[in-house]
Amino acid sequence: MDKLIFPDTGLMFWTVVTFFLLMVILKKAAWGPLLAAIEAREGRIKADREGAEKARAEAERIQKELEARMSDAHSKSKELLAAAAKDGEALRARLKAEAEADAQAIKEKTAAELIAEKNRLVADLRKDVASLSVLAAEKLLRKSVDDGVQKTVLDGFFKDLETSKASKN
Amino acid sequence: MDFEHELAHHLIDHKLFHFMVGPLDLGLSPLILTMWAACAFLVVSLSLGARADKSFSRSVMEPLVLYVRDEMVEPIFGHHTDIYLPYFLTLFFFLLTCNFFGLIPGASGVTANIAVTASLAICTFLLMQFAGIKEQGLGAYLAHIVPSGVPWWLWPLLFVIEVFGMAAKCISLCIRLFANMLAGHVVVLSFISLIFIFAEMSHVAGYGVSPAAVGLALFIMLMDVLVSVLQAYIFTFLTILFVGSSVHPH
Numbered sequence: 001m002d003k004l005i006f007p008d009t010g011l012m013f014w015t016v017v018t019f020f021l022l023m024v025i026l027k028k029a030a031w032g033p034l035l036a037a038i039e040a041r042e043g044r045i046k047a048d049r050e051g052a053e054k055a056r057a058e059a060e061r062i063q064k065e066l067e068a069r070m071s072d073a074h075s076k077s078k079e080l081l082a083a084a085a086k087d088g089e090a091l092r093a094r095l096k097a098e099a100e101a102d103a104q105a106i107k108e109k110t111a112a113e114l115i116a117e118k119n120r121l122v123a124d125l126r127k128d129v130a131s132l133s134v135l136a137a138e139k140l141l142r143k144s145v146d147d148g149v150q151k152t153v154l155d156g157f158f159k160d161l162e163t164s165k166a167s168k169n
Numbered sequence: 170m171d172f173e174h175e176l177a178h179h180l181i182d183h184k185l186f187h188f189m190v191g192p193l194d195l196g197l198s199p200l201i202l203t204m205w206a207a208c209a210f211l212v213v214s215l216s217l218g219a220r221a222d223k224s225f226s227r228s229v230m231e232p233l234v235l236y237v238r239d240e241m242v243e244p245i246f247g248h249h250t251d252i253y254l255p256y257f258l259t260l261f262f263f264l265l266t267c268n269f270f271g272l273i274p275g276a277s278g279v280t281a282n283i284a285v286t287a288s289l290a291i292c293t294f295l296l297m298q299f300a301g302i303k304e305q306g307l308g309a310y311l312a313h314i315v316p317s318g319v320p321w322w323l324w325p326l327l328f329v330i331e332v333f334g335m336a337a338k339c340i341s342l343c344i345r346l347f348a349n350m351l352a353g354h355v356v357v358l359s360f361i362s363l364i365f366i367f368a369e370m371s372h373v374a375g376y377g378v379s380p381a382a383v384g385l386a387l388f389i390m391l392m393d394v395l396v397s398v399l400q401a402y403i404f405t406f407l408t409i410l411f412v413g414s415s416v417h418p419h
Contacts, residue, residue, distance in 0.1 A: 003181045004351075007284035010194035011182065014201050015288035022208045023259040030215035031255045034234060037219070 130154050172362060179358055180351065182282055200277040200285070207270040207279065211262055230262075237261055241406055245413035249304065253412065256296065260289070261405040268350060268397030272390060280400070281350035283343065290343035293408045297335060301415035310415070338411055342404060349400045353393035360386040 134154060182200040189195075218226030242257055243250050264280060271278035279285055301310040314335075315327045363382045368375025 004177065005283055007282075007287045008182065008194070009192065009284075010184075010196065011198070011200065011282065011284035012288045012291075013193050013195060015204070015285045016292065018201075018204055018208060019259070019263060019289065019292065022211065022263060023256060025212055026215060026259050026262075027255040029212060030219040030230075031234075031258055032219075034215075034219035034230070035238075035254070037222070038231070038235070 130158075133157060172366070175362060176355065176358055180278070180281065180354060182277060182284075198277075200279055200282055203270055203276045204267060204279045204285070206276075207266040208263070210270075211266050215262065233261070234258060237405070241409050245409055246416065249416060253296075253300065257405055257409055260408060261401055264289075264346070264401035264404055265398065268401055269394075271350060271354070272393055272397065278350055278354050280346055281354050283347045286343040286347040289346075289404070290339040293342060293411060294336065294339040296408075297339075297412050297415045300412050304416045335411075338407075342407055342411075346400050346404050349396055350393075353389060353396060356389045357386045357393070360389065 137153065137157075182198045184194065184196040184198045187194055187196040214226040215230055218224055218230045221227055237258055238250065238254055242254055246253055267279035267285075270276050271281055301313075305313060314331045315324055319327055360382045364375055364379045367378045
C-alpha cells in the first residue's frame with residue numbers, strides 16, 4: 001500500500017506534459033474561438049443596448065422639444081387673445097365715443113335750427129300782426145297812410161302795446 | 170481473501186511496460202491511457218463546441234466557461250483575466266473530465282493518484298511564482314511575500330514561514346483532491362469486496378449480501394459524481410485564489 005502515497009515520477013512527467021499539451025491545444029482549438037464568439041456576442045449586445053439607449057434619449061429630447069414648443073404656442077395664443085380682446089375693447093370705446101359725439105352734434109344742430117325757425121316764425125308773426133294792425137287802423141281811419149307814416153304809427157302802436165303790457169304786469 | 174492486496178491491486182497504477190529515461194520510468198500505464206482518452210475527448214468535444222454555435226457540447230461548455238470566467242477568475246484577476254483564463258479553464262475541464270472518466274468501470278481513477286494531483290499542485294505552485302514575478306517584478310514579489318509592517322528582525326523568519334506556507338497550500342491542494350477521489354474508489358471497492366468476503370463463507374451469504382452491496386456501491390458512485398464536480402471546482406477555485414494572491418499582494 002506504500003505505493004499508493006508515493007508519487008511515481010514517470011507518471012508525474014506524463015501528467016505535466018499531457019496537461020501542458022492539452023492547454024496549448026485547447027487554447028488554440030477551443031478557448032480562443034469560444035471566447036472570441038462570446039466576446040463578439042457581448043459586444044453586439046452592448047452595441048444594441050447603447051443604440052437603444054441613444055434612440056430613447058433622442059425620443060425624450062424630441063418629446064421635450066415638442067412640449068416646449070406646445071407651451072410656447074399656448075402662451076403665444078393666450079397673448080394674441082388678450083391683445084385682440086384689448087383691441088376690441090378700445091374699438092368699442094372709440095366707436096361709442098364717436099357715436100356720442102355725433103349724437104351730441106345732431107342734437108345741437110337740431111336745437112340751433114329750432115331756435116332759428118322760432119325766430120323766423122316770431123319775425124313773420126310780428127310782420128303779420130303789424131300789417132294786420134295797419135290794415136285795421138287803415139280801415140279804422142279810412143285813410144291811406146304812406147309808408148313813413150305807417151312806420152311811425154306802427155312804432156307808436158308797439159310802444160303803446162309794450163307800455164300797456166308793462167303796466168298790466 | 171487478502172483485502173489489502175486486492176485494494177492495492179485495483180488502486181495502484183501498474184505499468185504496462187518499462188521505458189527508463191534517466192531516473193524516470195516513462196512506460197505507459199492504464200492511468201496514462203485513461204488520461205489521454207479524457208484529453209482526446211476534451212479536445213474533440215470542446216473544439217467542436219467552440220465552433221458549432223448550436224451544438225450540444227456548446228450548450229454544456231458555454232455556461233461552465235462563463236461561470237469560470239465571470240464568477241471565479243474575473244473577480245480576482247480583473248484586467249489580467251485574459252492572460253490566465255486559458256490555464257484555469259483547461260485545469261477545470263481537465264479535472265472534471267478525469268474525475269468523471271475515473272468513475273467509468275474499467276478505467277483508472279486518474280485523479281485518485283497522488284502523482285497526478287501532485288503534478289497539478291506543482292503546476293499551481295510554479296504558476297504562483299511566475300504570475301507574481303510577471304505582474305510585480307522579481308524584487309517587489311519577493312518583498313511582498315512577507316506582509317508589510319513586520320519588524321525587520323522578524324523578516325527572515327517570516328519569509329521562510331511564508332514560503333513554506335505557499336508550499337503547504339499546494340500540498341493541501343494535492344492531498345485534498347487525491348484523498349477525495351481515492352476515498353470514493355476505496356468505499357466502492359469495499360462494498361463490492363463484501364460480496365466476495367461473504368461468498369468465501371458460503372455461496373448463499375454471498376448472493377444474499379450482493380443486492381445491498383451493489384446498492385450501496387451505486388449510492389457511493391452517485392455521490393462520487395457530485396464529489397467529482399465539487400473537487401474540480403474546489404481545486405480550480407483554490408488555484409485561482411492562490412495565484413490571485415501572488416498577483417495582487419494586498
